[in-house]
Amino acid sequence: MSGGAAVLSETRRRVGAARRLVVKVGSSSLTTASGGLDTARLDALVDAVAGRCARGGQLVLVSSGAIAAGLAPLALARRPRDLATQQAAAGVGQLALAHAYATSFGRHQRVVGQVLLTADDVVRRAHYRNAQRTFERLLALGVVPVVNENDTVATDEIRFGDNDRLAALAAHLVGADALVLLSDVDALYDGDPRHGGARRITEVEGAGDLAEVRAGDGRADGLGTGGMASKLAAARMASSAGIPVLLAGADDAVRALGPADVGTAFGVTGARLSARRFWLGHAASATGRIRLDDGAVQAVTQRRRSLLAAGITGTTSDFHAGDVVELVDGTERVVARGVVAYDAAELPELIGRSSHELPAEFRREVVHADDLVVVS
Numbered sequence: 303m304s305g306g307a308a309v310l311s312e313t314r315r316r317v318g319a320a321r322r323l324v325v326k327v328g329s330s331s332l333t334t335a336s337g338g339l340d341t342a343r344l345d346a347l348v349d350a351v352a353g354r355c356a357r358g359g360q361l362v363l364v365s366s367g368a369i370a371a372g373l374a375p376l377a378l379a380r381r382p383r384d385l386a387t388q389q390a391a392a393g394v395g396q397l398a399l400a401h402a403y404a405t406s407f408g409r410h411q412r413v414v415g416q417v418l419l420t421a422d423d424v425v426r427r428a429h430y431r432n433a434q435r436t437f438e439r440l441l442a443l444g445v446v447p448v449v450n451e452n453d454t455v456a457t458d459e460i461r462f463g464d465n466d467r468l469a470a471l472a473a474h475l476v477g478a479d480a481l482v483l484l485s486d487v488d489a490l491y492d493g494d495p496r497h498g499g500a501r502r503i504t505e506v507e508g509a510g511d512l513a514e515v516r517a518g519d520g521r522a523d524g525l526g527t528g529g530m531a532s533k534l535a536a537a538r539m540a541s542s543a544g545i546p547v548l549l550a551g552a553d554d555a556v557r558a559l560g561p562a563d564v565g566t567a568f569g570v571t572g573a574r575l576s577a578r579r580f581w582l583g584h585a586a587s588a589t590g591r592i593r594l595d596d597g598a599v600q601a602v603t604q605r606r607r608s609l610l611a612a613g614i615t616g617t618t619s620d621f622h623a624g625d626v627v628e629l630v631d632g633t634e635r636v637v638a639r640g641v642v643a644y645d646a647a648e649l650p651e652l653i654g655r656s657s658h659e660l661p662a663e664f665r666r667e668v669v670h671a672d673d674l675v676v677v678s
């Protein structure tokens with residue numbers, strides 16, 4: 303605890319007391335300026351993680367750095383732009399990264415297990431359960447799962463593209479008590495700290511605390527991918543599903559695994575969601591859109607009602623019953639996501655009409671309330 307007398311927020315206490323944690327570290331915190339793996343920093347991170355496990359925690363480490371670690375062995379001066387070379391670099395670099403972690407955790411008699419995921423593994427529910435089972439067994443065996451995106455096979459269409467989001471999904475998947483995002487910056491600031499004059503945000507309790515924040519890109523050398531915007535999106539995803547988040551500097555990992563007054567703490571803004579609702583809200587990719595009139599927007603978002611055909615003003619033509627669709631208002635703003643019960647081709651006949659005007663087989667809800675998640 304810093305300053306002795308400082309009273310730590312509930313969020314920080316929850317991070318400090320978490321029994322199961324997901325910790326994410328970015329590429330820029332693991333690599334040298336010339337692109338090689340920085341084993342001294344990696345060892346320091348591993349010391350912090352192993353120390354936290356020894357204090358009685360189960361920890362999943364989501365580590366970026368495969369592409370960055372592959373640059374030097376392939377004599378590439380900078381991160382490649384094209385997907386094929388990025389994948390080749392990741393293939394080379396992931397091996398180096400996994401070896402470095404195995405060696406480093408070995409100093410603490412800890413075994414690590416590699417888990418490489420694609421977006422499909424958390425988007426498709428059968429795969430989701432499979433990944434969940436693997437994590438449970440690894441953790442039960444005392445192993446530290448080291449997770450990254452399976453960059454070598456992920457195509458543009460099915461890539462997460464950023465590990466901040468992957469870490470938030472993993473935190474939900476393993477039922478983590480907290481998520482810790484470690485970066486090359488020590489906290490969230492109200493503007494990019496590289497431009498000077500920025501003020502540290504210590505606690506985020508809701509969207510209002512972010513109103514003045516400008517979240518910019520990552521490093522100019524392109525080693526990191528998402529910048530602060532992807533960290534904020536990940537923090538929102540987790541905190542809205544009941545998981546407290548701490549964003550802090552990787553160089554301060556011991557204190558970040560806390561409790562301590564470091565970085566930025568994001569308090570929970572919603573209750574824990576079922577796997578299905580979290581999947582609907584954050585992981586599943588939407589196939590089409592349905593536009594709602596103002597009354598239907600109210601009913602769905604405020605009164606948590608099912609969507610009926612009467613409140614629809616238009617749809618795209620590209621979805622089938624059982625697909626995930628976005629529900630949008632008159633300005634095309636997404637207000638909810640849900641599983642649609644009709645093919646797009648069936649809806650033009652039904653929209654705008656009350657249930658009692660419709661034949662019996664078309665009286666069911668277009669999106670049932672149980673299959674619907676409101677997007678805040």
Ligand SMILES: Nc1ncnc2c1ncn2[C@@H]1O[C@H](COP(=O)(O)OP(=O)(O)O)[C@@H](O)[C@H]1O
Pocket residue numbers: 327328329330331484485486487489490491492493494495496515516517518519520521525526527528529530
């Ligand atoms: N509002 C902000 N607060 C803090 N950092 C910011 C902000 N806007 C932009 N940044 C930049 O985002 C960078 C972190 O993103 P990134 O390089 O992608 O990290 P990582 O490799 O850890 O995922 C920081 O180095 C910082 O300069």
Ligand SMILES: N[C@@H](CCC(=O)OP(=O)(O)O)C(=O)O
Pocket residue numbers: 327328329330365366367368369370392450451453463464465466525526527528529
């Ligand atoms: N999967 C990629 C990392 C993607 C990523 O999100 O990177 P970063 O912004 O450094 O966390 C890799 O290992 O190179």
